[in-house]
Amino acid sequence: MNFESLRERLAGIVGADHVVAAEFCAPYAVDDKAPRAVVFPADAASLSEVMRLASSERLSVVPWGSGTKIGLGGIPARVDLVVGLKRLNQIIDYEPGDLTATFQAGMLLREAQTSLHRSGQFLPFDPACCEQVTIGGILATNSSGPWRHRYGTARDMVIGIRVVHADGTLTKGGAKVVKSVSGYDMNKLYVGSLGTLGIILEATLRLYPLPAVERTWIATFLTGEAAACAVAQILHSTIVCARVELLSSFAAQSVGRQAGCALPADTVAVAVSVGSISEAVDTQISAIRKLCHQEGAVAGFLVEGSAQESVWRAICDFPSASGDGRSWTMLKASVPLTKVLETIHRAEALGRDLGLESAAVSDAGCGIVRLYWRDETGSPEKDPAAIAKGVEELRRWVLRDGGSLVILSARPAIKASIDVWGPVGNALFLMQKLKQQFDPQGLLNPGRFVGGI
Incomplete structure (x- = not known):
């Protein structure tokens, strides 16, 4: 199918305004391979129809949220069509009393958090590019950040999912309640699969209450060994930490500059956050400060409020902080x-x-x-x-x-000179069988996942 025919058929599905012409597709290139077209469906029906068209024409498809995670994965075998999900950006269902919500995949994390904060709740997701990343991008890559220490990975938050497969079939797994245990937990299969088994349409996620107070202690050390000892002492204590980060000297200086927090030169930093009621936070921060001092900390800083947000944003998104x-x-x-x-x-x-x-x-x-x-x-x-x-x-x-x-x-x-994923052992055979069952034509992100899947 030539480009004009492809564009016309895509425009018939989503409208001409939501198809990007070939000459404007360069910003959607994956490892320097630009697609023939970019299309933005607005709902499940149009996404399914786009995938049916791709299947019938054997077009390879790259799902695209905001593009923040597009660097992950091997060089694609080919890129025919990018399917953008930015129009799928709503909260479908929200039950504050149940601590669950259902999000469309194209919703920005920051917009989801803003909505949840009004009810005193949040998603414990803090990956890189947290201001631009989408819910679907986080799940497709199973991205996590410092909050992983306290809350687990993105996969741990998923209790239900809807997916559009390579042939346009729409399936769902899980439920809208946390304790749904019947059958295989299929919804977790798609998390971290890089869109190679299906395009995540929406997901039901577990939420958490916002802590009443959160504060961060940053300590600096002359050596990495002293910093690591402090981390070990904190981890083996009764302190309930939300985030525990160790930053090399170069990283500490970059983060400090970005966050407006001047850290001593040539020092390694440890950043620890605690969230709870005020009295508990004060007690635990005091304990952290004491442990760091015992291990030879040369300086310490208490960070809260907007300064704390800046520090953690710089830590989570270090490449930008040092850019x-x-x-x-x-x-x-x-x-x-x-x-x-x-x-x-x-x-x-x-x-x-x-x-x-x-x-x-x-x-x-x-x-x-x-x-x-x-x-x-x-x-x-x-x-x-x-x-x-x-x-x-x-x-x-x-x-x-x-x-x-x-x-x-x-x-x-x-x-091009290395396997970006590394060895996966004898699990590769099972992954290849799954790929064959879910995407027999090999249309979804071909070549980008482990083993060239």
Whole structure:
């Protein structure tokens, strides 16, 4: 089918104003591969019809929320059609008394939070790009941030889901109540699948009450070892932390500048937030301050209100907080808690060997370490193959301790030299069988998921 015919048929489904012409599709490119068309359905019926058209014409499809997570995944085998979900942006159902709500996939997280806050509730989602990310993007990538320490992952919040499959079939799983346990928990299958099994249309999510008070203590240390010891003491105490982050020296300085909180130079930082009633928060912050002091903290700061929001936004979205136009190669390592600091040191050493600036932000209570490499100021762009080789070396080191390493975002030239996901063991066979059952033509995000699925 030529582009004019495709555009006419898509316009017949969603209206001409909601189809982007080929010459304007460059902003929707995935790893430099631009689609032939971009379409924005407004409801389940039009999304299903778009997928039926794609299936009949064997067009590959990339679901698109706001594009904040589009760097995740391998280089696509092809990109024919981008299906944008920005018009699917409503709260379908909200039951404050049940602590549940149903959201369309294209709804921005910040708009969802604004609505929930009016009832004193919130979604414990704080991924990168939290001002632009959509509910569907969070679920498709199972993105999480510092709140994961207290509340779990995005997958843990899902209790119901509606999905449009590659052939246009609409299915649903789960329910609108938390304790729905009959049958297989199919709704969790789509979370983290990168849209390769179906396009998430809407999801019913578990909510939480907003804490009456939340405050953050930031402590700085001369060494990573002292900071890691403080984190260990906090984690093994009776303190109920909402977020526990360990920031390398480079990351701490960038976050401090972005948040207007001047941290001492050449120090590693620990940021811990606590939410509860005022008296409980004061008691726990005091305990955190004491533990940090015992482990050699050289400075400490109490942060609350708008300053606290700025600090955590900068931590969650570190690449933007440190942005000056140079792109980061972004990695996520999952390691045992006792290996967090060693992983940071290993990545920094490899970065130095490659002539790259390095930074690290760790959800230290979960063993998640986000690692960042970029070219040094004024230096020529490094060889992509050399960077890929460095990632492979770091991955081999992480795997020795039973961990994993995924590339979150990198230039296409780097991705072309490496498996962005890494080994998945004998589970790959099962994943391939699932893909074959759910998308036998291989139309949804082909080539971007593990094993080239």
